[in-house]
Amino acid sequence: MGLEEGVHYEVVVTTFSEDGSPHAAAMGCRVVSQPLAILLKPHAESQTGRNLLRARCGAVNVAAPEYIVEAALDLGVVPMSFGAGEVVGAPVLCEASAVVEFSVGEMVRDDVWLRVRGSPVSLKYRQAPARPYSRSAALLVEVAVKLSRVEPFLGMNRREEALRLLSDARALIEDAARLAGGGRLGLLVSAVRERLYSLERRIPP
Numbered sequence: 001m002g003l004e005e006g007v008h009y010e011v012v013v014t015t016f017s018e019d020g021s022p023h024a025a026a027m028g029c030r031v032v033s034q035p036l037a038i039l040l041k042p043h044a045e046s047q048t049g050r051n052l053l054r055a056r057c058g059a060v061n062v063a064a065p066e067y068i069v070e071a072a073l074d075l076g077v078v079p080m081s082f083g084a085g086e087v088v089g090a091p092v093l094c095e096a097s098a099v100v101e102f103s104v105g106e107m108v109r110d111d112v113w114l115r116v117r118g119s120p121v122s123l124k125y126r127q128a129p130a131r132p133y134s135r136s137a138a139l140l141v142e143v144a145v146k147l148s149r150v151e152p153f154l155g156m157n158r159r160e161e162a163l164r165l166l167s168d169a170r171a172l173i174e175d176a177a178r179l180a181g182g183g184r185l186g187l188l189v190s191a192v193r194e195r196l197y198s199l200e201r202r203i204p205p
């Protein structure tokens with residue numbers, strides 16, 4: 001897949017929830033080679049974390065930035081469709097350009113994160129046209145990842161960390177808006193901004 005060892009990549013991780021429905025989440029991912037493994041770090045109380053603990057498998061989907069933003073915040077702006085994995089019992093994102101199915105090996109939990117080491121068992125590529133780099137999309141990914149962590153920290157009564165994430169997101173969203181133009185990116189910017197405002201209203205002064 002061309003992933004360099006130790007580099008932090010943002011991907012969409014797909015798993016099945018308890019009711020059998022597919023779940024997608026944006027997540028950082030690293031690859032190590034000795035032995036070959038995928039390293040993930042979902043929030044310990046997140047849906048993805050619970051699904052990995054229960055099912056012990058998932059899929060890493062390499063997708064365009066818009067899908068990462070959608071998976072991070074579940075905005076309902078960018079449609080996502082899911083298919084069945086070929087090897088493990090996990091869904092895959094049909095719009096992904098590459099999919100790695102993995103089985104879970106070691107899992108270590110601390111007070112916030114679940115550190116997951118996955119063993120790749122299948123790799124599938126899909127033909128996708130090359131797309132030019134978009135600064136707005138890159139900024140939106142960063143904003144979405146930060147906002148996706150606000151609610152878990154609020155749930156743990158870690159108000160200062162939640163406020164720091166909101167402040168960082170607020171500093172980036174206007175640049176994303178300025179560079180987005182119209183179309184789907186513009187719609188995503190508006191939806192992400194509304195989510196930011198909604199989260200800010202949940203925190204008392």
